[in-house]
Amino acid sequence: MADRNHNLALAGMLALEMAVFSFTGAQFLTVGNAFEIARLSVELGLLSLALTPVIVTGGIDLSVGSLLALVAVTFGKLWRDGGLPLGWAVVAALVVGLAGGGLNALLIARFELPPLIVTLGTYSMFRGIAEGLTGGADNFSNFPPRFLFLGQGSFLGFVPPQTLIFAAAAVGFAWLLHRTVIGRGWYAIGHAPAAARYGAVPVGRRLALAYLLSGAASAVAALIYVAHVGQAKSDAGTGYELLAITAVVLGGTSIFGGVGTIGGTLLGLFSIVVLEGGLRLSALPSELTGILTGVLLLAAIGASSLAGRIPARFPMRRVAIAGGVLAIAGGVWLFVAMRPRGGPGVRRLVIAVMPKAKGDPYFVSCRVGAEEAAAALHADLIWDGPTSMDPARQNEVIEGWITRRVDAIAVAVANDVAISTVLRKARANHIPVVTWDADAEPDARDYFVDQATAQGIGYALTDEAARLLGGHGSFAIITGALTAANQNEWIRFIRERIAAKYPGVTLTAVRPSDDDRDKAFAETQTLMKVYPDVKVILAISAPSVPGAAEAVKQSGRGDVKVTGLSLPNMCKPYVHAGIVGSVVLWNTRDLGYLAVYAADALARGTLKAGAARLHAGRLGVVQIQGTDIILGPPLVFTKANIDRYDF
């Protein structure tokens, strides 16, 4: 009965979420939005469905997100490089998924190793193979339209095709878990494996099936993901395992096994997805989703664990009501927190601006300029973007903005192929689109605020490295994540520039920092020992310059210099100490400022196609070449000028 109580409480919370968001979120309660939310939840949903039997048996599968990435890149590679017809590539993808699930099944069911350890290992291994196969950088796109239809199209104008697959999978899993001998076997194993064995349940085979199905579901989710995002890359599905486990556990499945339903999982999934979508439409920061998800999880599990311990006569309803009251309080607070601030009757433009990653110090600094511009223009600024590396996140946020009908969108594009589809959709809905920092495909936006081309950056960085080397010697690169699209583009131009202009200079190694200062530090330390002849470290992600510089400083190697692309404030001490020779960057504040001005001018209609200049507040008149709004050349910060900048 605890099950049903839990589901009722959860259904109540879900209803409440929807009630609150229908007030706070523009366009929340529309058919279109319902299907958009459904579309976004399919990949996660498939993983959650498959994890339910796994967790019911008392196991866990941490490898689903990584397996999704592995299937996605093998599918892309077989189709593009292997020349396999699409149909066969799909079959091969399913085989890879089953093989991955099979490896887990073998180790867990046959060798009886603990699922947590096994799938922790395969979690790392599957994504590792995906990165190894592609070098992290390679990605696959330009899939034929009939395949992309699966992820982006719709039947009858509004039913996304992948939701039909999801519905079929939900029915299939529900039938298997609740209506068959196999399902009863899973519950028996979760309650007590030994007892299940005595009860003639073929424990090994049942367990194996659960992990095989999980592999198969990851494969199907991978195909849908690729069709949805339009590209396959090794960072697909990062972090999905935790989201899926959260949905399952929130849905009342006991992490100890033996208890859980598919219906509960669906409720858990929708609670999370609706929360995320609703907060987005209410223009609340995405961190709040995480915070509320955490609270929701604690409240739900706390309530059912209380219910389990308290004698049956204790009215369970009280717990549910307490939960509801809490949720209402939260909802009201939300409502108050996000009331429009403008005076009555004044229609303020809503300009939505997206960085590549919210926590990146580079974009934190762009935001200051964006806010300055919004204040000057009396516009409402929505600043939101991914907090993780997953490339699908940017698309999801923009989907939300389209539904919400913001007045203009400005995006720092993390992945041009993936995002262009959704940007075209925005334009089709008469929302002007500006790209900044990095461009999308030209027909997917009105203007590009161009701070510097990838070529310009790559060449400038190479020139600085070569200058510090005195035209001769070897250098190494510390990049962001190996999968970072921007950095990979720069590295390509760095190699090109060396080949063309600097015969005496060699690029010895490229090491990742994952945008973590500490990792950049450790990688630089090792680099200096392995390659003693490397005299310049070229660090090309903002946090990695201070990391590399600190490593050089602590090593006492006076002969090694650091240069790269970073924020002046972070690097000042090292520039003054002479460890960092120079830092290349444009004025990030002005970049954010200009992006908002351009978006605003488009929304007001003062900036039209074919314009030659733009009046941008304190920046004065800015030149436009074609569809590129030019910020100006990159700055090179040295000891002489760095103190004049504060960002």
Next chain:
Amino acid sequence: MRREASVAIAWAALLIVLAFAAPGFFSAGNLRDLLLANVSTLLAASGMTLVILAGEIDISIGSMFAVLAVIAGLIARAGAPMPLAALTAAGAGALLGAANGGLVAGMRMPSIVVTLATMILWRNALNWATGGAWIENLPSNFQWFGLGQTAGEVFILTVAAVLVVALGWVLKNIAAARAVYATGAGAESARLAGIPVRRVVFWVFVWMGAMTGLAAVLDAVRFREVQSNAGVGLELKAIAAVVVGGASITGGRGTLLGTGLGVGLLASIGPALTFLHISPSWEKAIQGAIILASVVIDFARGAEARKNG
């Protein structure tokens, strides 16, 4: 000892390959850098050993690590002396740990769910509060506790070594610590034997939090600024080290020596690949394969032992 031997063999094999292929790995400078870089993992993993011994798990430590480093930085920037900043971070860590422990032991909620929730919560709250900005302009006595680089390094390594050795001794010899083993081996029988099982679980989480706080401070003082996104994936590193080191994930079995070996093995892989000139894009795959190999080796040796015994 069987399990520790499996890890030791795997680690020794890696080191032997390195001894032939890249003797530079064993230079004093490299070993010092490796030790320093892994102090935080080692401390986190020794806290995690206790948690796993007690039959629980804590996946919130990576997020806690970031929060606590920022707290230490803020306090230092406010002008407080460094020992106070360090103690506050450890204390705040103990509080965060007490929140986990309270929910697990008091409310009897499963630890993986509780710490999954707090993991998401702390990380998002921190991102929201800092907006991704670093804690900059720290006073000069922040880096190396104001001791200078060499003395600071010695100090950090000494603190870590003393803590881990003392914890190892306590785990072997003190009754209160043996209660952790008893709790993990069988909570019900432990309770019947008079062990306050829930209190043990609570304090294990508090200890985990305090260790995370210390780890965060000892890691942060190696730099001039505190970054606000530290510790992503620390929980997985620590858990992997503990289980590779032979602890049973269901509790009751494991040693700190095994954990130390596990940290050593996993910490060597990344730099080893650089020394061997292997592309970094294969690093995760190799790391995963080694985790799997170490559990499978152990399984195979167990099967051997069962056959011969």
